[in-house]
Amino acid sequence: MERLAQDIILYPVVSEKSMIGKECNKYSFKVIKNANKVEIKKAIEELFKVKVDRVNTLNCHPKSRRQGAHAGFTSEWKKAIVTLKDGEKIAFFEGM
Numbered sequence: 001m002e003r004l005a006q007d008i009i010l011y012p013v014v015s016e017k018s019m020i021g022k023e024c025n026k027y028s029f030k031v032i033k034n035a036n037k038v039e040i041k042k043a044i045e046e047l048f049k050v051k052v053d054r055v056n057t058l059n060c061h062p063k064s065r066r067q068g069a070h071a072g073f074t075s076e077w078k079k080a081i082v083t084l085k086d087g088e089k090i091a092f093f094e095g096m
Contacts, residue, residue, distance in 0.1 A: 005043035008035045012092065013079060022093055025084045031057070033078050040080045048090050054083040 012018075013028035021028065031040055037055040044052050057080050062073040084090070 003035075003039065005046040008032055008039055008043040009047060009080075021081065025053075025086070025088065027082050027084070027090055027093060029080045029082065031078050031080045033059075033076070035078065035080075037080075040082070044082050048092070050088040050090060051085040052082055053085045056081045056083075 008031055010030045010032065013030055015028075018026075018028040029040075029044070035043075035057075037057060040055050040057070041052045044050065044055075057078060060077050060079055062076045064071065064073055066072070
C-alpha cells in the first residue's frame with residue numbers, strides 16, 4: 001500500500017545543528033520509523049516542490065529519563081537529513 005507524503009514526513013527538526021546545516025542546503029526532518037530513503041525523497045519532493053540530491057537517515061535511540069522516583073525512556077525515532085540540489089530552497093526554513 002502506497003503511503004502519503006504527509007504520513008511519511010512528521011515534522012521538521014529545528015535545532016542549532018540543523019540550522020547550521022541549512023547553510024549547506026541540508027534540512028532535517030523527523031520521519032516515521034519504517035520509511036526508507038526512496039520514500040523520504042519522493043515525499044520531500046512532493047510536499048515542498050524541490051529536487052532532492054541525497055537522503056541520509058539515522059535512528060535516534062531512546063535516552064533514560066527520570067521524574068522523581070519514576071524512571072523511563074524517551075521515544076525511539078528516525079531522523080532524515082535531506083540534501084537539496086544547488087539553487088533549491090525550502091521556504092519554510094527561510095524565515096528562521
